[in-house]
Amino acid sequence: MGDPEHFKRHYTGLWKKHKDDTLELKNELATTHPQLMNVMKLGYSVSDEYKEFSPDEKAEPSITIHKDFHEKCCIWVTGSDKDIPATSDLWIRPDKIAKAKIKNEVNIKCYFYLKYPKVRYVLELDDVIVHINNIQDVNLKGVREQYVAIPVSKAKPVDNLHDWIKNNY
Secondary structure (H helix, E strand, O other), rough: OOOOHHHHHHHHOOOOOHHHHHHHHHHHHHOOOOHHHHOOEEEEHHOOOOOOOOOHHHHOOOOOEOOOOOEEEEEEEOOOOOOOOOOEEEEEEHHHHHHHHHHOOOOEEEEEEEEOOOEEEEEHHHHHOOOOOEEEEEEEOOEEHHHHHHHEHHHHHHHHHHHHHHHHH
């Protein structure tokens, strides 16, 4: 897979989009669901500084929502600054899916939030797992990466996430 720290090491400062997308979603959730204001925890994705992590800390969720002092929902923020064609696949890193599976085993709801210039989607873990063997090799800025490709037709509107929150908080 190449150097897993390549992008953070060589592109420090270019993670601003991901950081901004995470903060934008957090603010949207807090505004729409004020009861979440003090129970959301942000992950390392809100920093564009280079940080070294232990393998256990890789692929942590961008936003974690707690209830009764326990994790209740985890959201991984991803996407691209490029538009996505309506017939394209959505890509999720396999390590993020693996981390979500572990959390799901202890009844934590897991979402992947995907933001593109003209559209936003959410994927629930169940919709992603069925495609776990659809691995695509992608070359990003000279580094080979692997992603699980999920048909865009499996994506749901962001309202799906908001509805889940309304029903559980």
